[in-house]
Amino acid sequence: MSTNDELKKETTNGTKPVLADSGFVSGCCKGEICSVCGEPATNKLEETIFYDDPNKMRHPLTAYVCREHFRMIVGGLG
Numbered sequence: 797m798s799t800n801d802e803l804k805k806e807t808t809n810g811t812k813p814v815l816a817d818s819g820f821v822s823g824c825c826k827g828e829i830c831s832v833c834g835e836p837a838t839n840k841l842e843e844t845i846f847y848d849d850p851n852k853m854r855h856p857l858t859a860y861v862c863r864e865h866f867r868m869i870v871g872g873l874g
């Protein structure tokens with residue numbers, strides 16, 4: 797059984813599935829590691845530059861993260 801198969805069956809309270817994880821990992825994540833724990837990255841997060849940012853021309857901050865930390869940040873929806 798792969799890690800992705802296990803993720804699809806995960807539940808929060810034992811009754812309700814919370815994850816619709818396709819298991820897709822972009823080739824862009826290959827070789828990248830989670831900025832939190834150092835595991836292989838599955839996602840990349842990017843900061844939103846809001847309209848009132850004093851420096852609207854700057855590049856948004858980005859970070860590669862693993863599935864676990866991505867889900868932790870986006871509320872289990874990733």
Ligand SMILES: [Zn+2]
Pocket residue numbers: 830831832833834835861862863864865
């Ligand atoms: Zn991580």
